[in-house]
Amino acid sequence: MEKHIHEDKEFKNIILQEKETRDREFENCKFINCDFSNGVFRSSKFIDCIFMDCNLSMAKLNNCQLNNIIFNNCKLLGINFRDCSDFLFSVNFNSCVLDYCSFATKKMSKTIFNNSSMKNVDFTETDLSKSKFTNSDLMNAVFDKTILKETDFILASNFIIDPEINIIKKAKFTLQGLPGLLSKYDITIE
Secondary structure, three states: OOOEEEEOOEEEOOEOOOOEEEOEEEEOOEEEOOEOOOOEEEOOEEEOOEEEOOEOOOOEEEOOEEEOEEEEOOEOOOOEHHHOOOOOOOEEEEOOEOOOOEOOOOEOOOOEEEOOEOOOOEOOOOEOOOOEEEEEEOOOOEOOOOEOOOOEEEEEEOOOOOOOOOEOOOOEOOHHHHHHHHHHHOOOOO
């Protein structure tokens, strides 16, 4: 099947709600104010692309490659990123809503999560080494067998991380973050 290749293009105000896109390749493209909610992307590649003010809520990314992708001010509710190809998987998020997403089993070291809502996000068995959570709300996020080596939680909020089942060597926390590390012990910290 022939792949459709798009390079150095800007896509504005595209509405593909509940539509399927397959076998496309986007390189160095910008998506601005697009609505892909409940859409399906199959076997497509996104390389060095930027999504700005887009809605991708509940989109399916079946076997898609996301390589060096930046999401700015996007709504990404309920996306299962584990369906993406692991090959060169690299994403960063700024001012996004990522509630109910799953990054389970992904290798995503050095990922930036900036000013984002990440409630109920699943990071089970995810490698987040050297990642940074800045001003991000991690309420009810799941960290289970997660690799958090040198990960920065200094400005993160509402996280609960069990140091006994996650690798947190050299991770960065503030004193205000201690309750999130000790919550399972049911102790009072003043």
